[in-house]
Amino acid sequence: SQQGEEDPQALSIQEGENATMNCSYKTSINNLQWYRQNSGRGLVHLILIRSNEREKHSGRLRVTLDTSKKSSSLLITASRAADTASYFCATDPNFGNEKLTFGTGTRLTIIP
């Protein structure tokens, strides 16, 4: 079962523009993580935000978390062609022995 759902499923923007992706989830979480996957490659961890944090930055990445709405957003500023990839949110549930659950991803294409 999918805990996280990304929106939109696909996004195309011009190089230099900002890209925003959203993730919604269903249950209480310990943390939420964002990963990037380049075509034909494994996932690369980008950033982790804990349930008691509201915003986190890493370079050109900005992640927000709203636990009341069970949603998160990933903002990539000043996009580059190299940012073309699929982006996944993953939620770490706050109960039992459940494991990290990945969403279905947003496919981001940066147009040079």
Place this chain on the structure above:
Amino acid sequence: NAGVTQTPKFQVLKTGQSMTLQCAQDMNHNSMYWYRQDPGMGLRLIYYSASEGTTDKGEVPNGYNVSRLNKREFSLRLESAAPSQTSVYFCASSDGYRLAGGVFGPGTRLTVL
């Protein structure tokens, strides 16, 4: 420092054949994981090993077995492959118990005819 390595990168099997996917990490991580990725499904956890000597089922364990050979290596075995197991398989490792900031391997693309 190679991170997480997986072999093979590609494999084609016939229904009923068996094979083992190999995974090794050189980061001294305690926890290792096997995921499968299917179009439109995200990644789903097959099995994980929180520490050397322990393994546990994930979301989709049926048709698979695993072995945590030592701290470095975690293998995934398909005893009798089925077309529904056609997928891309990823191994991952992390220092912590819950794949926080996990490191993923490059994947194995498996096709079962």
